[in-house]
Amino acid sequence: MPYTAFEKLNKKALAVLLEKLYAAVPALLPLIAPEGWKNSRYYHMMMYERQEQYQNFIQSMADMGTKQYRPHSRYIVPNPDPEEEIDFDSYFSITFPPLYDDHIEVFYTLVVMLVELTSCSLLIRNGAEPHYYVDEDGTEALLYEIAYRHGHIDQYTYDTKATICSAPVLDNLNQIQGLECIFAVLRSEGYALKHWDDELLYIRELQEGYDDLTYAPIPAQEKEMARQEIRERIQNCLAEYTQSPVDPFDFRSIVALFNRRKICPIILAYLHAYDEFPIGYPYTYRHYNEGNEWI
Structure with missing residues (x-):
């Protein structure tokens, strides 16, 4: 977050x-x-x-x-x-x-x-x-x-x-x-x-974990197995929204996919109650990058 x-x-x-x-x-x-x-x-x-x-x-x-x-x-x-x-x-x-x-x-x-x-x-x-x-x-x-x-x-x-x-x-x-x-x-x-979407937070966390493996002091084979597991976890998240291939590490594309396809009960209920979207929707790349302010 x-x-x-x-x-x-x-x-x-x-x-x-x-x-x-x-x-x-x-x-x-x-x-x-x-x-x-x-x-x-x-x-x-x-x-x-x-x-x-x-x-x-x-x-x-x-x-x-x-x-x-x-x-x-x-x-x-x-x-x-x-x-x-x-x-x-x-x-x-x-x-x-x-x-x-x-x-x-x-x-x-x-x-x-x-x-x-x-x-x-x-x-x-x-x-x-x-x-x-x-x-x-x-x-x-x-x-x-x-x-x-x-x-x-x-x-x-x-x-x-x-x-x-x-x-x-x-x-x-x-x-x-x-x-x-x-x-x-x-x-x-x-x-x-x-609002932050829990799935986008999870995917971003997995991507950061993938990046951290680059310098992790573990054997190469173990490192590759960990990377593959992260890829599969992200792909499992994306499979609910598209059958087309999406780069699991292109977060901008993933954010765009969620804006197109995800139907979120929180967003719908908020819109009904407030007649506007919550801060953080539509989703943007910047919202999920540590150290950046909300816009």
Whole structure:
């Protein structure tokens, strides 16, 4: 990513964004799950993962006797009765998002999308530095605070903060709808997006790694194998957008290809929410070269 000053969005500003995302859920829910959240594939994704975790837990109980640990968790079942099996609902009673809570599950999904959005791109206000990213650790405490304040979890769950499950990934049109919701909230607070495409960043990183191999102190055969692997990785990225040969090390041509062929949900959702493209689109060669300023 080209050099720019950036910092973590502070808790107060992040809390405002998350509270607005929480409030936006009722309007979004029928768009991404017209037949109801519990009838959606996203809900079933979450339940499938929970079932897997629960089965792993049951197996671990069988393997470990009375040592009943919750996998991937800081929580340990206190003084378990080896004769009493913990049922599914009890096992997830203090996890987040809480079981069978449509509003919080969708809210949590949006928050994860916001974090992922700023993993490559940055938020700006008034077009000036600093630029901001949303910190994953910072959102965790706020998720619990908002859920507790609105009555979705009890005091014990709030205090324990035991385990956070994975969020489902919205796809196709639903992803755009989720991003539009996020951008509407960001716009209401005066934020804009400075966008870098994750695939172009990845390709640029591979190209730089290829160049670094020139002076790498490794045997020639090993060096050539590493170069070939980089070529193949770049070509695999490009194959999604063209069947015609493209020089994997001609970044200007690759940028032009992405401008012609790539349909990016982030760009579409931003355009719908702001009536303009984010900074960084259309893609340009200069945007992805370290040490250059944005134009």
